[in-house]
Each structure stands twice: as C-alpha cells, then as structure tokens.
Amino acid sequence: MGFDSADPLGIDELLGVEDLDVRGVVRGWARERVVPYVGEWYEAGELPGIRELARELGSLGALGMSLSGYGCAGASAVQYGLACLELEAADSGIRSLVSVQGSLAMYAIHRFGSEEQKQHWLPRMATGEAIGCFGLTEPDHGSDPAGMRTYARRDGADWVLNGRKMWITNGSVAAVAVVWAQTEGGIRGFVVPTETPGFAAPEIKHKWSLRASVTSELVLDDVRLPGDAVLPEVTGLRGPLSCLSHARYGIVWGAMGAARSCFETALDYAKTREQFGRPIGGFQLTQAKLADMAVELHKGILLAHHLGRRMDAGRLRPEQVSFGKLNNVREAIEICRTARTILGANGISLEYPVMRHATNLESVLTYEGTVEMHQLVLGKALTGLDAFR
Structure with a gap:
C-alpha cells in the first residue's frame, strides 16, 4: 500500500460504506453549489438564495440529520460530523446555517418540545421549507447566559416576551425562533413564529468574518405567545x-x-x-x-x-x-x-x-x-x- 497524502493515517478505513456515501454526497453538493460562488458572496457580504440552499440541503437530509423521526434522516453522529467537515471546507457560513438549523433550533424542539410543537415544525425544518434560529446570546451576556435579561411574564393564559438577542445566525430569514428567557420559574425556552407582532430581526452588517452568512439581532417587544409556546420538557440552563x-x-x-x-x-x-x-x-x-x-x-x-x-x-x-x-x-x-x-x-x-x-x-x-x-x-x-x- 502506498502513502496517501490525502489520508496519511488511513482514517478512511474506519468509515463504513454509508459513511463514505454521506461524505461523498455532501462533498459533491458543496463543491458544485458553494465553492465556485462563495468568494463573491463573501466579498459582497451576503448569502443570496439562502432559502433555496436550505431546501437543497434538506433534500440531502443534512438538516437535523442526526435526529430521528419527523422527516429527519436519523444519521449517525459520525455521518453528521463528516457532513459538517465537508460543508465547512466550502465555507463556515454554510456549516453554520446547517448547525443552527439542526443542532440548535431543531434539536431544542426535538428534545424538549411538545408533540404538537414537533409535528408542526420539525418536518418543515427538515426539508428546509422553514428555517430556524436560536436566540440565547444577548448584547451584554454572551459567555454568562445565566445573566440574560430577556424576560417572559404570564398574562392570563399567554406569555409576553421582551428583550434582545445578538449575533443570531439565520435570524432575519427564519420562520421560527427558539428563544430563551428568564421567567419567575427559571429560564425557559419558547417557540416563537417570527411573524408574531412585536418580533423583529434586523440583519447585522459590517462583518469581517462569516460574511457569507445571515447574522441578525432579535428584538422582542411585547411579543405575545399562547401558553403552549413554551418548551415543556426543560427548565434552567x-x-x-x-x-x-x-x-x-x-x-x-x-x-x-x-x-x-x-x-x-x-x-x-x-x-x-x-x-x-x-x-x-x-x-x-x-x-x-x-x-x-x-x-x-x-x-x-x-x-x-x-x-x-x-x-x-x-x-x-x-x-x-x-x-x-x-x-x-x-x-x-x-x-x-x-x-x-x-x-x-x-x-x-x-x-x-x-x-x-x-x-x-x-x-x-x-x-x-x-x-x-x-x-x-x-x-x-x-x-x-x-x-x-
């Protein structure tokens, strides 16, 4: 056996046929749909056609790919990792799109959501029809999320959210936001449809990094949600x-x-x-x-x-x-x-x-x-x- 400069340790021998197939499909898509254009996107500071790209990634099974059921691929962790490697070899912004969609927004709903929330959102997110974002980081609270100021209060049967989130990937193109907020009973997660009155997601410009990626602020101004918008299966950080x-x-x-x-x-x-x-x-x-x-x-x-x-x-x-x-x-x-x-x-x-x-x-x-x-x-x-x- 000769020395393989592309795989000097022979790591590919640890991969099965399905692993290699997943890698090959994602690599082929990234090299065809991202690599030839991403330099221009980066220079322009935009990610044109993000919704089309999301649907294509959904057709590959790359969105929420390590989750099971609800239209998700149910892939192994290694297969998901191989997909992330190939996507980031094209550009970190593309991998961020997939990570935020699958590992943050979809994962939160899949693990902590109600059955109704899962049925409503996950199939559409898995296909890329609905893009999601994840609102945790705030302007004054990044590494210390316990200090978040976004607050949700009860008003009758409803919840009312006020606050701001910062550096949110996919924010201004998302159909749904998973937003974390303080409540009287501790930190809770909320599934927020982005067309809800009082919700805004202005895009952040003037970035010198992740320029081929949508990054936004989330502004919640008396956002009223029904009582069942809260993620029921978890409280706290x-x-x-x-x-x-x-x-x-x-x-x-x-x-x-x-x-x-x-x-x-x-x-x-x-x-x-x-x-x-x-x-x-x-x-x-x-x-x-x-x-x-x-x-x-x-x-x-x-x-x-x-x-x-x-x-x-x-x-x-x-x-x-x-x-x-x-x-x-x-x-x-x-x-x-x-x-x-x-x-x-x-x-x-x-x-x-x-x-x-x-x-x-x-x-x-x-x-x-x-x-x-x-x-x-x-x-x-x-x-x-x-x-x-």
Missing part, C-alpha cells in the same frame, strides 16, 4: 447548554474542513509555485510547514472521529466536546495562517480560500463557547475546582 454541546460537536469536525481546504490549497500551490528556479515545495522550510500542518489536520480529524464514536455510543461528555472544540478550532486557525505564508501575497486574495477561512475561523473560535470558557470547563474537570465565579 440545562436546556440551552445541551443544545450548544450538540452544536459544538459539529464544530469539532467543521473546523477541520476549513483547515483541510487551506492545507490542500497550500500543498497544490507549493508544488507549482517556483522561486529560485524550482517549486517552493522542494525547500526544507516549506516542507516543514506542510508536515506540521498535515500532522495537526489529521490528528484533529482523528479526534473528531473518536468523539463521534463516543456520541454514537451515548458516552460523549460535554467536557470532551470542549476538548475537541478548543483543540480543533485553535489548530485550524494555525493551519490557515501557515497556509497564508506559503501562498505569500496570493494568500490574501479571494481567488484562494485561505484568508476567507482564516477570518471565518476567528468567529468560530469564540462562538458557542470562547477559548477561555472551554479552558475553564476542562480546568474544572481536571481539578474539581470551579473557576467560573
């Missing part, structure tokens, strides 16, 4: 944090997709770019960079695969997800920056994906748990001492 853990798992894989794209670009470039009369890939310093990039890339993929097998076995702990996100996003950023140095000045051009991935990963680094939060999660697990407060 356990609800939103379990959703975040599920989405972070997808990031563990997705970050390696961005890293792979940059590594492959740098490797191809090094083989053809000539300086001093020969390809720069023949110089020791360039080979050292490529070797280090390959080591971290495939270690990260192996880590993601291990966590996926643990999730499929029902044994994945939140601390292990923090381990994966902390390592893989951090290493992906370093791979992107090293790739940029190999490409030289061309590394900043949108003709290549490197700078786009690098800037996108700056957002991935901090959303759904900053580096510091994941370090403290692991620190508490290691020492038994809580350093959060």
Whole structure:
C-alpha cells in the first residue's frame, strides 16, 4: 500500500460504506453549489438564495440529520460530523446555517418540545421549507447566559416576551425562533413564529468574518405567545447548554474542513509555485510547514472521529466536546495562517480560500463557547475546582 497524502493515517478505513456515501454526497453538493460562488458572496457580504440552499440541503437530509423521526434522516453522529467537515471546507457560513438549523433550533424542539410543537415544525425544518434560529446570546451576556435579561411574564393564559438577542445566525430569514428567557420559574425556552407582532430581526452588517452568512439581532417587544409556546420538557440552563454541546460537536469536525481546504490549497500551490528556479515545495522550510500542518489536520480529524464514536455510543461528555472544540478550532486557525505564508501575497486574495477561512475561523473560535470558557470547563474537570465565579 502506498502513502496517501490525502489520508496519511488511513482514517478512511474506519468509515463504513454509508459513511463514505454521506461524505461523498455532501462533498459533491458543496463543491458544485458553494465553492465556485462563495468568494463573491463573501466579498459582497451576503448569502443570496439562502432559502433555496436550505431546501437543497434538506433534500440531502443534512438538516437535523442526526435526529430521528419527523422527516429527519436519523444519521449517525459520525455521518453528521463528516457532513459538517465537508460543508465547512466550502465555507463556515454554510456549516453554520446547517448547525443552527439542526443542532440548535431543531434539536431544542426535538428534545424538549411538545408533540404538537414537533409535528408542526420539525418536518418543515427538515426539508428546509422553514428555517430556524436560536436566540440565547444577548448584547451584554454572551459567555454568562445565566445573566440574560430577556424576560417572559404570564398574562392570563399567554406569555409576553421582551428583550434582545445578538449575533443570531439565520435570524432575519427564519420562520421560527427558539428563544430563551428568564421567567419567575427559571429560564425557559419558547417557540416563537417570527411573524408574531412585536418580533423583529434586523440583519447585522459590517462583518469581517462569516460574511457569507445571515447574522441578525432579535428584538422582542411585547411579543405575545399562547401558553403552549413554551418548551415543556426543560427548565434552567440545562436546556440551552445541551443544545450548544450538540452544536459544538459539529464544530469539532467543521473546523477541520476549513483547515483541510487551506492545507490542500497550500500543498497544490507549493508544488507549482517556483522561486529560485524550482517549486517552493522542494525547500526544507516549506516542507516543514506542510508536515506540521498535515500532522495537526489529521490528528484533529482523528479526534473528531473518536468523539463521534463516543456520541454514537451515548458516552460523549460535554467536557470532551470542549476538548475537541478548543483543540480543533485553535489548530485550524494555525493551519490557515501557515497556509497564508506559503501562498505569500496570493494568500490574501479571494481567488484562494485561505484568508476567507482564516477570518471565518476567528468567529468560530469564540462562538458557542470562547477559548477561555472551554479552558475553564476542562480546568474544572481536571481539578474539581470551579473557576467560573
């Protein structure tokens, strides 16, 4: 057997036929429908045709793909991870669209919703007919969601919501928002149809990261909901944090997709770019960079695969997800920056994906748990001492 530069550790041998089929389908779609256009979308700061893209992703079974029933694919955690890797190899914004739809909004309804809520929303969300968003982060409360100010009060049989949420992916195109709010009885989740009076989702502009993605603010001004709009099966932060853990798992894989794209670009470039009369890939310093990039890339993929097998076995702990996100996003950023140095000045051009991935990963680094939060999660697990407060 020869050495495979695309799979130097032979990780593909751990995948079954269905795993490879899922990866192949998602990879083919991303390379046809996203890669040729995403540079233009990024430069324009928009994601045109997002509803059409969502429906196409739904037809692939990529929305809520690890959930079962209600039109969802019921795929394994590893298959979901492989899909996230291929989507983020195209662009982090596309993977974010899928993660927020499936791992946050749909997951919250699937795990904590009433049967009526599940029947009403999940089939349409699985097909991409209805896009969802997840309202947790606020302008003044990101890493400390317990301090959220969005409040829901009872008014007769109804709930009335007031507050603001910030940095909400899919917000201004969503048909439904899962919004978390303080109540007299603790933090609760609410299923909010976005056409409800008092709900607004202005889009956030002037971003230098995740530009090919819809990011919004949510404004709730006396939003009146029926009593059955609340998610009945959870109270407290356990609800939103379990959703975040599920989405972070997808990031563990997705970050390696961005890293792979940059590594492959740098490797191809090094083989053809000539300086001093020969390809720069023949110089020791360039080979050292490529070797280090390959080591971290495939270690990260192996880590993601291990966590996926643990999730499929029902044994994945939140601390292990923090381990994966902390390592893989951090290493992906370093791979992107090293790739940029190999490409030289061309590394900043949108003709290549490197700078786009690098800037996108700056957002991935901090959303759904900053580096510091994941370090403290692991620190508490290691020492038994809580350093959060």
